[in-house]
Amino acid sequence: xSSRRVFATARRVLNxxxxxxxxxxxxxxxxxxxxxxxxxxxxxxxxxxxxxGAPLLAIFPLTTxxxxxxxxxxxxxxxxxxxxxxxxxxxxxxLLFGYAFGFGALACVQAxxxxxxxxxxxxxxxxxxxVLVVVLAMAVALLGMGLGLLASAFxxxxxxxxxxxxxxxxxxxxxxxLLVPRQRMPSVLxxxxxxxxxxxxxxxxxxxTRSRGAPGALIADIAIVLVFAAAALLLxxxxxxxxxx
Numbered sequence: 001x002s003s004r005r006v007f008a009t010a011r012r013v014l015n016x017x018x019x020x021x022x023x024x025x026x027x028x029x030x031x032x033x034x035x036x037x038x039x040x041x042x043x044x045x046x047x048x049x050x051x052x053g054a055p056l057l058a059i060f061p062l063t064t065x066x067x068x069x070x071x072x073x074x075x076x077x078x079x080x081x082x083x084x085x086x087x088x089x090x091x092x093x094x095l096l097f098g099y100a101f102g103f104g105a106l107a108c109v110q111a112x113x114x115x116x117x118x119x120x121x122x123x124x125x126x127x128x129x130x131v132l133v134v135v136l137a138m139a140v141a142l143l144g145m146g147l148g149l150l151a152s153a154f155x156x157x158x159x160x161x162x163x164x165x166x167x168x169x170x171x172x173x174x175x176x177x178l179l180v181p182r183q184r185m186p187s188v189l190x191x192x193x194x195x196x197x198x199x200x201x202x203x204x205x206x207x208x209t210r211s212r213g214a215p216g217a218l219i220a221d222i223a224i225v226l227v228f229a230a231a232a233l234l235l236x237x238x239x240x241x242x243x244x245x
Contacts, residue, residue: 006094006098008098009095010102013072013098016072026068027068027110028113031114034060035056035060035114036122038052039118050124053118053122054118055178057115057118057133057205059173059176059178059198060114061114061137062140062169063144063165064144065107066148070148070149071148073148074152078157096233097233100233103148104142107141111134111141125209127209128208128212129208136205140198142226143201143229146228146229146230146231146232147168150235150236153235153236172197176193177193201221203221204225
């Protein structure tokens with residue numbers, strides 16, 4: 001795998017995004033707007049905002065990055081760009097890693113801005129290190145990017161990409177422990193939640209809101225989220241074909 005071709009692909013992705021201000025606005029501003037709305041809802045219940053705001057700091061970027069990344073790569077496939085690229089020396093893994101670096105950079109900026117707003121002006125209070133909140137938010141944004149690239153490999157239209165959202169994100173939202181602690185779920189649902197990456201993101205945010213320092217469980221949660229992101233990227237590479245229909 002050539003790092004030069006990977007970074008060339010990443011630069012092409014970032015140049016395309018630079019000419020699409022609406023997509024940049026969706027990725028960077030929507031999580032901030034949603035966190036601000038949440039803060040206004042809990043204006044008189046700041047403890048509740050602390051308990052809910054941190055996990056949602058992971059969930060909101062996951063959703064927006066998933067949609068933007070999946071639709072962008074799908075357009076490449078439907079427009080024939082992907083097929084032309086795969087006839088060059090660029091291999092599938094280089095292509096997806098290039099997309100990962102391009103969207104991953106924007107996803108990290110998104111997580112940084114949303115975390116800075118939530119921990120700063122919105123007044124979210126966490127007992128753990130605020131830097132680790134940003135790190136975990138970035139890891140989850142990368143997970144959204146990996147899942148989005150994987151979903152794009154199976155979709156045949158942008159409508160189908162949207163259909164993948166309730167199939168891949170919404171069940172995780174219900175089972176991640178945000179609405180009901182996972183320990184209190186029926187055993188079958190608890191077992192299912194154990195294999196969903198968003199569960200570990202929410203667990204990590206709970207560790208940060210309740211504990212000081214960087215407990216080993218938090219580091220494990222971040223590592224698991226990153227492993228899921230890498231696995232989604234590799235699966236996406238395995239599904240790409242040199243000819244599209």
